Amino acid sequence: xxxxxxxxxxxxxxxxxxEDGIADLAVAAPELPREMTAFLAAGAPALHRARAALGSAxxxxxxxxxxxxxxxxxxKFLAIGLNxxxxxxxxxxxxxxxxTVFNKQSTCIAGPRDxxxxxxxxxxxxYEGELGFVIGRRCRHVPRERAxxxxxxxxxxxxxxxxxWQLRVPTWxxxxxxDTHGPIGPWITTPDELGDPHALRIRTWxxxxxxxxxxxxxLIFDCFAIVEHLSTAFTLEPGDVVATGTPGGVGIASKxxxxxxxxxxxxxxxxxxxxxxxxxxxxxxxxTLL
Ligand code: ZN
Numbered sequence: 001x002x003x004x005x006x007x008x009x010x011x012x013x014x015x016x017x018x019e020d021g022i023a024d025l026a027v028a029a030p031e032l033p034r035e036m037t038a039f040l041a042a043g044a045p046a047l048h049r050a051r052a053a054l055g056s057a058x059x060x061x062x063x064x065x066x067x068x069x070x071x072x073x074x075x076k077f078l079a080i081g082l083n084x085x086x087x088x089x090x091x092x093x094x095x096x097x098x099x100t101v102f103n104k105q106s107t108c109i110a111g112p113r114d115x116x117x118x119x120x121x122x123x124x125x126x127y128e129g130e131l132g133f134v135i136g137r138r139c140r141h142v143p144r145e146r147a148x149x150x151x152x153x154x155x156x157x158x159x160x161x162x163x164x165w166q167l168r169v170p171t172w173x174x175x176x177x178x179d180t181h182g183p184i185g186p187w188i189t190t191p192d193e194l195g196d197p198h199a200l201r202i203r204t205w206x207x208x209x210x211x212x213x214x215x216x217x218x219l220i221f222d223c224f225a226i227v228e229h230l231s232t233a234f235t236l237e238p239g240d241v242v243a244t245g246t247p248g249g250v251g252i253a254s255k256x257x258x259x260x261x262x263x264x265x266x267x268x269x270x271x272x273x274x275x276x277x278x279x280x281x282x283x284x285x286x287x288t289l290l
Contacts, residue, residue: 083245
């Protein structure tokens with residue numbers, strides 16, 4: 001299934017995206033949670049109920065709804081740096097022997113078609129197309145061979161980065177966490193539908209210009225190794241999102257650099273998972289007090 005969060009007439013609901021439109025779970029299975037993290041926490045019974053309800057669910061025309069980030073506020077939004085050999089090389093670094101883990105603040109989450117802000121304080125805005133996965137079960141000390149049991153599904157992430165803020169200090173948290181710099185989606189594809197997550201073509205375009213073209217088979221630490229590593233230290237919870245790292249071709253590594261400008265449309269597409277398409281805009285003036 002392709003589990004999505006959509007907004008229709010101002011109301012947020014869960015749905016299942018398909019060839020014939022979006023099945024509205026709020027109508028087909030009203031007893032299910034209306035929010036993705038709660039839905040995932042309800043586990044296999046909720047998934048089975050959703051699947052059973054699909055046959056009778058009314059289909060919504062996708063043009064009448066807005067797809068939102070599948071998870072509005074993940075409990076944790078983690079990312080892995082330097083996880084494709086070509087990106088490590090273009091960054092001028094050694095191939096890592098331990099995953100480089102960092103946080104993106106969960107307030108940076110954006111929807112699959114939402115704008116990305118060019119911050120007031122920087123012109124060094126960059127894209128990073130990435131495979132992401134979502135945790136479906138509370139877990140700790142998960143061995144690699146059981147990691148597939150705790151992954152609820154996979155999605156596309158753009159790990160948008162502000163390069164000067166990322167690299168002028170030893171930790172990347174600020175430069176990776178500006179508001180709107182975490183587009184995810186367009187939906188969560190369940191593992192049974194996707195098949196092997198480590199054999200997917202991943203591409204990023206800016207405008208019509210293909211900037212990244214790789215395959216998730218080139219991940220240095222794959223999704224299962226990442227689950228094992230993270231859960232050695234802390235509990236993973238339903239709704240946690242992990243971005244697995246970007247392949248070569250980021251804007252800052254280009255000679256000369258090809259960073260993002262207002263009006264650019266960034267498209268990140270992964271085979272079997274769909275695509276994000278986000279347009280760069282000036283950070284609005286009205287963000288001082290919310
Ligand atoms: Zn990244």
